[in-house]
Amino acid sequence: MKTILSFAFALTLVISVNAQIETPQPSPMAKLEQKVGLSDITIEYSRPGVKGRTIFGDLEPWGTIWRTGANKNTTITFSDDVTVAGQDLKAGSYAIFTKLNSAKEWDVMFYTDTNNWGAPANWDESKVAATAKVNIMEIPWTVETFTMDINNITDNGATLELIWEKSYAAIPFTVPTDKMVTSAIDKVMNGPSANDYYASAVYYMNADKDISKAEEWMNKAMSMTKEPRYWQLRQQSLLYAKMGDKKKAIEIAKKSLAGAKEAGNAGYVKMNTDSLKEWGAM
Numbered sequence: 430m431k432t433i434l435s436f437a438f439a440l441t442l443v444i445s446v447n448a449q450i451e452t453p454q455p456s457p458m459a460k461l462e463q464k465v466g467l468s469d470i471t472i473e474y475s476r477p478g479v480k481g482r483t484i485f486g487d488l489e490p491w492g493t494i495w496r497t498g499a500n501k502n503t504t505i506t507f508s509d510d511v512t513v514a515g516q517d518l519k520a521g522s523y524a525i526f527t528k529l530n531s532a533k534e535w536d537v538m539f540y541t542d543t544n545n546w547g548a549p550a551n552w553d554e555s556k557v558a559a560t561a562k563v564n565i566m567e568i569p570w571t572v573e574t575f576t577m578d579i580n581n582i583t584d585n586g587a588t589l590e591l592i593w594e595k596s597y598a599a600i601p602f603t604v605p606t607d608k609m610v611t612s613a614i615d616k617v618m619n620g621p622s623a624n625d626y627y628a629s630a631v632y633y634m635n636a637d638k639d640i641s642k643a644e645e646w647m648n649k650a651m652s653m654t655k656e657p658r659y660w661q662l663r664q665q666s667l668l669y670a671k672m673g674d675k676k677k678a679i680e681i682a683k684k685s686l687a688g689a690k691e692a693g694n695a696g697y698v699k700m701n702t703d704s705l706k707e708w709g710a711m
Contacts, residue, residue, distance in 0.1 A: 456499035456575075463579040465587045466606030468511065472589075474503035474525075476575045484594040489529055494548040497525045497537070497591065498575060504543050505589070509609070513539060513602045514561035523558060527591070527598075537561045537591070537600050566597040626650035627661060634668050643668060659688030659697055666701075670708065679710040 456475040463470045477499040482488050489495045497503045502524040509520050523539040526548055530536060541556045542549065575593040586603035616622070621629075627650035633643035647665050651657050657665075662685035670678035682701050689697035705711045 458500075459577075461577060461579065463582070463587075465579065465582055466584045466604040467509070467609050468604040468606070469506075469508040470579060470587075471506040472504070472577050472579075474575075474577055475499040475501070478575075479571060479573050479594055485529060485596055486532060491529055491531055493529060494538075494552065495527045495529055496547045497527045498577075500546070502540075502543050502545050502547075503577070505539070507604075509605055511602050511604050513559045514563075514600060516559040516561075518559045518602075532567075532596075533565055535563055535565060535598055537563055537589075537598065561600040563598045563600055566599075567595050568592075568597050569595075571595055623650045623653035626653070627664075630668065631664050634664070634671060640668075640672055644672065659685045659692060659694065659701075662688065663697060663701065666704065670704070675708045679705060679708050682708070682710070 454475075456477040459472075459474055459476050461470075461472040475498045485491075504522050504524055506522040507518065507520050511518050511520075518539060521541075522543050523541060524543045524545065526538045526540055528536040528538065537560070538557050539559045540549075541558050542553070571594055572592050576590075578590045578592070579587050580590055581588045581599075584606050586601065588599040588601050590600075591598040626646040630643045630645075630647035630650060633639060633646070647668055651661070651665065654661065662681050666678045666682040666685055668678075669675075669681065682704050686698060686701035686705070689701060702711065
């Protein structure tokens with residue numbers, strides 16, 4: 430019995446030790462994060478090595494679709510809408526696939542389905558959000574490890590670079606920096622929005638700060654809002670109730686109640702009904 434227990438313990442120890450052993454991956458993962466203008470670009474990919482092989486035209490034959498890396502899909506994520514090689518690309522994540530037309534020209538494709546291992550078995554052209562046709566430059570030395578980078582960075586764009594073996598490809602893209610900055614400038618220069626006034630009024634009311642200032646901001650917000658929604662009217666009614674103006678509170682609560690009923694929001698119907706009962710209106 431003691432022999433069996435000793436063997437079981439030794440086996441458990443061996444399994445435990447083996448479970449802790451980590452070995453290098455042949456194509457290690459990499460993550461690149463780069464801000465271009467005001468936009469965030471993130472690339473996640475695996476980096477295979479040349480390892481004495483001929484890559485393009487042999488390991489990766491001409492005319493085929495290459496996964497642009499190794500293992501799971503290489504992905505690129507844009508925080509904002511961008512333009513890639515003159516084509517609009519919505520904010521989000523894309524798998525990058527490359528059609529190796531020849532040693533001189535590739536098609537780099539941004540694919541909306543990122544959950545593949547390698548190129549999809551059933552290629553769906555409708556999922557290609559943008560395609561960049563790029564000329565390949567031959568470099569005079571061998572780059573052992575596949576590399577992706579973002580270079581030539583300006584306020585309004587950059588180039589996405591693919592570098593491996595003796596091949597270099599650059600895909601230009603632009604980011605909406607000017608649009609974003611101009612929008613921010615216009616917003617600041619035009620003063621607070623209706624939402625800014627509304628949020629400030631609600632905060633002042635709930636924090637028991639200057640109630641007259643809260644009323645001023647709430648009225649400003651409502652005057653800037655074409656059709657105030659029932660949840661906004663609810664807060665306005667509570668503000669007047671807190672100021673002691675029950676007549677005004679009741680008037681606005683009834684509007685909020687009507688809007689909540691029309692929207693089918695039972696929660697706001699109940700809250701407004703309870704308040705109207707409390708204020709002697711029902």
